Amino acid sequence: xxxxxxxxxxxAIVEFDSVGLRYGTGAEVLRDLxxxxxxxxxxxxxxxxxxxxxxxxxxxYLAQRPTRGRIRLFDEELSEAPRDALPAFRxxxxxxxxxxxxxxxxxxxxxxxxxxxxAGKSEAxxxxxxxxxxxxxxxxxxxxxxxxxxxxxxxxxxxIARAVIAQPELLVADEPTGNVDAExxxxxxxxxxxxxxxxxxxxxxxxxxxxxxxxxGAQLLRLEGGHxxxxxxNLRHPPSAVGLA
Amino acid sequence: MLSxxxxxVPERRLLPDTRGRPMPWVIGIMMFVTVVVAAAGLAxxxxxxxxxxxxENRYSIQIPDGGELAATAASAARSAPxxxxxxxxxxxxxxxxxxxxxxxxxxxxxxxxxxLIDIDLAAGADPAAVEQRVRSTVPQARFTAYKxxxxxxxxxxxxxxxxALGLVVLMAVATAAxxxxxxxxxxEANRTSIEIMHGVGATDEQVARLFQRRIAIDAxxxxxxGAGLAALTLLLxxxxxxxxxxxxxxxxxxxxxxxxxxxxxxxxxxxxxxxxARAAVLKALRAAL
Numbered sequence: 028x029x030x031x032x033x034x035x036x037x038x039a040i041v042e043f044d045s046v047g048l049r050y051g052t053g054a055e056v057l058r059d060l061x062x063x064x065x066x067x068x069x070x071x072x073x074x075x076x077x078x079x080x081x082x083x084x085x086x087x088y089l090a091q092r093p094t095r096g097r098i099r100l101f102d103e104e105l106s107e108a109p110r111d112a113l114p115a116f117r118x119x120x121x122x123x124x125x126x127x128x129x130x131x132x133x134x135x136x137x138x139x140x141x142x143x144x145x146a147g148k149s150e151a152x153x154x155x156x157x158x159x160x161x162x163x164x165x166x167x168x169x170x171x172x173x174x175x176x177x178x179x180x181x182x183x184x185x186x187i188a189r190a191v192i193a194q195p196e197l198l199v200a201d202e203p204t205g206n207v208d209a210e211x212x213x214x215x216x217x218x219x220x221x222x223x224x225x226x227x228x229x230x231x232x233x234x235x236x237x238x239x240x241x242x243x244g245a246q247l248l249r250l251e252g253g254h255x256x257x258x259x260x261n262l263r264h265p266p267s268a269v270g271l272a
Numbered sequence: 273m274l275s276x277x278x279x280x281v282p283e284r285r286l287l288p289d290t291r292g293r294p295m296p297w298v299i300g301i302m303m304f305v306t307v308v309v310a311a312a313g314l315a316x317x318x319x320x321x322x323x324x325x326x327x328e329n330r331y332s333i334q335i336p337d338g339g340e341l342a343a344t345a346a347s348a349a350r351s352a353p354x355x356x357x358x359x360x361x362x363x364x365x366x367x368x369x370x371x372x373x374x375x376x377x378x379x380x381x382x383x384x385x386x387x388l389i390d391i392d393l394a395a396g397a398d399p400a401a402v403e404q405r406v407r408s409t410v411p412q413a414r415f416t417a418y419k420x421x422x423x424x425x426x427x428x429x430x431x432x433x434x435x436a437l438g439l440v441v442l443m444a445v446a447t448a449a450x451x452x453x454x455x456x457x458x459x460e461a462n463r464t465s466i467e468i469m470h471g472v473g474a475t476d477e478q479v480a481r482l483f484q485r486r487i488a489i490d491a492x493x494x495x496x497x498g499a500g501l502a503a504l505t506l507l508l509x510x511x512x513x514x515x516x517x518x519x520x521x522x523x524x525x526x527x528x529x530x531x532x533x534x535x536x537x538x539x540x541x542x543x544x545x546x547x548x549a550r551a552a553v554l555k556a557l558r559a560a561l
Contacts, residue, residue, distance in 0.1 A: 090471065110558060111475070118473030130465045132288040142472040144282060153282075189472070 038102075039063035040197055040228045041087065046096030048082055056082050058253040060096065064230065066196075069223045071239045072232040074250035080232045081125065081201060083250060087230060088122045088199045089113050101196065118146050121195035121227075123203045127186040129174040135161065135185045136170040142193040160188045163218065165211070179206040187215055191222055198222060200231045204238055216241060276481045277488065286469070287462060287482050295454045295487065296494035299447060299545065303498025304505075306443040307537055311506050313436025314530040320429035327418035331399060333389040333406060334414040342387035345410040349389065352405040354397025361388035447541055448548045451487060455552040458483055466557070480553040484546055491545035495538030503534075 041064040048057040056079045064070060072080050085091040086098060089105065098106045100116060108116075121142075129138045136157055143153045161167050164184035174182050183206045190198060198219065204212035216238060223229045230248075233239065239247065249256040333349065335341050342360060349358045366385055370378035377383065393399060403415040419426070459466065469479055510525070526534070 088471065090467075114470070114473045114475045117471065122471055124471075128464070128468050128471070130286075130468055133285060137282060137285060140282065141469070145469065145472055145474040145478060150280065150282065 038066040039099075040066040040068075040101060042097075042099040043086075044097040044099075046086065046093045046098060048079075048086065048091065049094050055094070056253050057086070057093075060255050062248070062255055064228060066228055067223070067226050068228050069220070069242060069245040070228075070230045070248055071242070071245055072230060072248045072250060073234065073239070078250040079253045080250055083255075084122075084199050084201050084230070084232055087197070088120050089117055114145075118142065118193065119196045121190035121193065121198040123183075123187050123190045123198075123200035125201040125205065127174070127182045129182055129185055129189075131174050134171045134173055135166055135177065135181075138174070138185055139188045139192055141189060146193060156192060157188075160192050161185075164188045164215075180208065180211060183207055184211065184215075187218070191218065191227075194222070194225070195227060198227050198229045200229070200233075202233055203231060204233065204235055212238065213241070277485055279481070279485070283482070284485075286465070287458075287486055290461075293490065295450075295490035296497070298450050298454070299491050299494030299541065300498035300501075302443050302447050302450070303495045303538055303541055304502045305498075306440055306541070307499050307502035307534055308505065309436050309439045309443070310537060311502070311526060311530075311534055313433055313440070314533070315525040316429055316432045316436065318525055318527060318530070320426060320433065323422065323429070324419070324426060327422055329393045329395060329397070330418040331391050331393065331402070332416045332418060332421075333391065334416065335387045335389075335410060336384075336412060336414075337386075339387070341410050341412070342389060345387075345406050345413050346389050348406045348409040349391050349402065352402040354394045355391055355402060356394050357390075357392040359390045361390060363387075444541070444544060447491075448544060451491070451545045451548045452552045454490075455483060455487060455549045456556060458486065459553060459556050467560075470560075476554055476557045479557060480550055483553045484550040487549035488542055488546040491542040492538070495541045499534070499538040 041062075043060045043062050046057065046060040047055050049055045060083070072083065074080050082091065086093060087100075089100070093106055096106070097104065101119060103116070105113070105116060130141070133141075139160055140153045140157045143156065158167070158170070161170050164187060166181060166184055166188070169177065169181060172181075174185070177185065183203065187200070187203060190200065200219070203219075204215055207215065212235070219229050219231065220242065231238070239245065333345055335345055346358050346360055349355055363385060366388060367378045370383075370385075374383075391402070393402065399415070399417065406413050406415060466479055
């Protein structure tokens with residue numbers, strides 16, 4: 028628990044302090060990121076193409092280390108955490124990739140089951156939740172289909188099901204509705220919202236303004252030229268999660 | 273301890289089933305060569321041992337002019353302490369041996385031939401005392417240890433044993449190198465899947481187990497096939513040359529211990545491949561985040 032300047036007792040699930048990121052010897056793609064995301068918050072990350080949204084998400088789901096600055100996730104300093112410590116934190120994060128990132132030779136069922144199996148769940152503990160989740164995303168009858176035989180939208184739904192199956196504390200999604208129709212987009216947003224109400228912090232990178240407009244209480248993060256805009260100061264001093272719901 | 277070899281079915285599906293991959297073939301060929309070379313080394317070692325054992329206490333007395341002196345020398349040898357056997361070599365046998373070098377000229381009655389007497393000493397007997405006894409009666413007799421005559425052969429056999437051992441070690445190193453290449457290749461081919469697995473919280477240990485199992489299976493299949501084929505080849509060779517070699521060394525070329533060693537080679541190579549694969553995969557995984 029941390030006590031912020033506003034005098035309210037809040038927990039930040041994500042804290043970035045002076046974070047910068049560069050690839051190789053190139054210019055910094057992210058510069059001086061200072062923000063905190065409240066536990067249980069719902070955030071949309073927007074910005075023009077090339078602004079660094081995907082890079083920021085990579086930092087969030089621990090696929091990349093910052094080249095400078097400090098990142099705390101789940102109240103743990105992870106910028107320089109030993110490699111062996113990361114899997115345990117990654118299991119607390121669900122990720123929906125822009126390019127789905129499904130394992131091509133595994134069935135939809137097995138792809139969705141991956142996080143549970145790597146977390147050491149038994150098959151008895153895997154079967155029910157995975158079937159339920161596939162039904163929820165409308166793919167109950169496609170459980171044994173492999174990704175190459177699924178449409179883009181179906182693959183996206185499998186990817187989303189995989190991201191949320193383990194009820195992560197932090198859900199990071201990169202353009203999650205880019206390949207689904209409006210109806211499915213609304214259902215997925217409803218799923219994210221439901222997870223958020225259960226306590227999951229949600230960060231969605233999107234260009235879809237209708238999606239943003241449809242989500243009451245969500246905060247907007249705008250990334251431009253590697254900088255994160257924070258006109259209200261809420262990102263440095265996040266409001267309570269209760270207030271977002 | 274071997275639970276990683278028998279994971280649940282879903283875990284076995286995590287790596288794609290790539291039938292016809294080259295690893296079993298590579299290991300099989302290496303195992304074939306290794307078993308044949310190791311068998312040759314063991315056979316040489318056994319032969320060398322038999323030859324050494326047979327001549328360890330055997331000596332030869334040569335009398336240049338032969339004749340009656342040979343009988344005198346034989347008699348003197350029999351009376352010497354520690355002599356267990358005295359066998360004058362028949363002239364016909366000497367001519368037969370010489371025929372290999374001289375051809376029909378070896379049968380010429382005018383050809384001067386030395387008389388040869390083979391003697392065996394008891395273990396611990398003093399050959400110098402025997403020589404002295406013989407030479408006191410036949411001064412021109414030459415006393416020679418068989419092992420001295422066969423020393424060049426013994427050295428060659430020893431060198432061949434070391435060569436065989438060196439080749440087996442080289443094959444093991446080559447196998448380890450090919451396993452490292454195969455592991456890297458498999459990692460590269462499955463890079464995306466590995467990133468996904470890491471992304472959903474898989475540990476390096478969990479990922480490494482997948483590749484370690486795959487390579488262990490490949491190594492075992494290849495090793496067993498290569499060793500089996502080598503065994504058939506060796507049986508065939510033994511069938512062709514068994515009589516000659518068996519007579520030469522007085523029995524089986526490879527004893528039960530040697531057979532066991534050969535049978536363990538595929539298991540040893542499988543173990544080697546597994547350990548090397550695990551180390552290579554873990555090292556490669558640590559290079560990523």
